[in-house]
Amino acid sequence: MHERILPRIRVGVAARMGGGVLAVALAGCLDRNAGLDDPTVVEPSTGDSSGSSSGSTTFPGIMTTTVDSGHGGSDSDGTTAEPAPEPCGNGKIDPPELCDQGEANSDAGECTLACRWNVCGDGRVHLGDEACDDGPDNGKYGHCDMKCGGPAERCGDLSVQADEGEQCDSSDPHFACLKECTWATSCTNIKASWGDEAKTGLYLIRRMSQFLTVWCDMDADGGGYTFVKYASGTVLDDMNDPQYPFNPEPLTAVEAEQKCGYWGLRLFAPRSPGHLAAAVGAANAKQFAPIQKDTLFPPYPEIDSDVEGYLSIMGVYPVTPGTSCVGKALNSEDCPEWAIKPDPLHPDVVLPYWVSDTSIANQPNTTACAGCSLFYHWNIVAQPPQLAGYITINMMNKGAISSHFLCELGDKLGPG
Structure with missing residues (x-):
């Protein structure tokens, strides 16, 4: 076959x-x-x-065999073509869509632009129904709560979450707490944290593990100057009120520097005309009570609250004993023979100073010693009080003395 x-x-x-x-x-x-x-x-x-x-x-x-002319009902690979899905936003629910409200679709509405229901946890805020939505972070510190009804535990809820690093939590800038829930240590960082909410006046700050009442000038040179009044006693001898302290203990400028250092401060030394004007305002504020030695003064704000007392000594010293700028205006440009001691917080920074742009005859003279300083006279009749003059003091190789003075924080170096 x-x-x-x-x-x-x-x-x-x-x-x-x-x-x-x-x-x-x-x-x-x-x-x-x-x-x-x-x-x-x-x-x-x-x-x-x-x-x-x-x-x-x-x-x-x-x-x-039959050749297909291309007009049949199948795709070129021989499979039957499926109709294209309708687009999201046409107002009809076409699987896999869960909703479709047409032009009303919105990521802030009930049905999202992806035709999915806007629910808590999807990271989109449904306006009028949700206050917030941080998606998978809901319920965590600093985020939205689990029900999207508002913030979870956070800085600013007036409750201290120490395990999250909070030191404090306050809605008032005056009580030593920054918006970042950390302690305020100066008027400079209060100003930086609270901005225009912080006005010139009395504040608490925390320094050297203790609270301190200070005067914050929030306007001069952009704001942030910190002042403390100190009084070792009072020149008012009111024997009718035994609570009034008297018999003051006068200190030299060098000794005042040491006393201010107890709070991590320094003796006031003006660095600009604005800084000096801010100090005048602090010294002249009747509501700003001084502190005595290591404790708060009794509540008598009116005690010696005058510029003449608190600005009679300042932290400006001769650079070289016996050398001076006699007859020159007392500022770092006209009189470099005098200067501010370097700030411990900024030891490498040369600080400018500004006391006056008007010269005083025969002052500051050449009798200045290593520990000498100037004694400042003020016209307290004028308002605000005005500097009337200054004189070099050399008493047994010591400078001018006062039982009252201003301490300050040197973190704000001048204008800006």
Whole structure:
């Protein structure tokens, strides 16, 4: 028996050989089993068998192919095309959308721009329903609470969370607490933290592990000057009130520096006209009571609350004993022979000073010693009080003395 030839002759071959009869005869010659049941035989088409070019005819044992014209109902890869999903925002809910409110879709509304319900925890704030939403951070310190109803524990809630590093928590800048929930240590950082909420006046700060009542000038040179009044006693001898302290203990400027150092402060030394004016305001403030030695004074703010007492000595010293700028205005530009001692907080910074731009005859003179300082006179009739003059004091190699003076914090170096 000869090897069977599979029926792979296309219809086109049969057509060129003269039609259907010849094709059948050819099939019979090639295949001995023609007419028998065979799984390889393609069944005849049920279409028109006239052989016209408008259709195709198949016969037993012959396979046919049809070329798709591109107008069928399937994709080029033979799969049936799915209709494109409707866009989010058309007002109809088309899976996988959960909602669709058309033009009302909003990430601040009930249905988001992604056609998802706006729920607590998705990181979007649903206005009118949620106060906040920090997504996966909800409930954590400093974020939104778990119900999106408001902030969770945070700095500013008036409760101290020490385990989160808070030292204090207050809504009032006057009580030694910054907005960052850390202790205020100067008027400079109060001004930086609270801004325009901090006005010139009395404040608490925390220094050397203790609270201290200070006067903050929040206007001069941009604000932030810190002052403390000190009084070792009073020049008012009112024997009718035994609570009034008297018998003052006068100190030199050098000794006053040491006393101010107890609170981490220094003796006041003006660094600009604005700084001097701020000190005048602090010294002249009747509500600003002094402190005595290491404790608060009894509540008598009126005791010696005058510029003449508190600004009679200041921290300006001769650079070289016996050398001076006689007849020159007392400021660092006109009189470099006098200077402020370096601030312990900024030892490498040369501090400018400014007492006056008006010269005083024969002052400051050349009798100044290493520990000498000037004694300042004030016209307290004028308001605000005005500097009337100054004189070099050398008493047993010591400078001017006073039982009252101003201490300050040197963290603000001048204008700006």
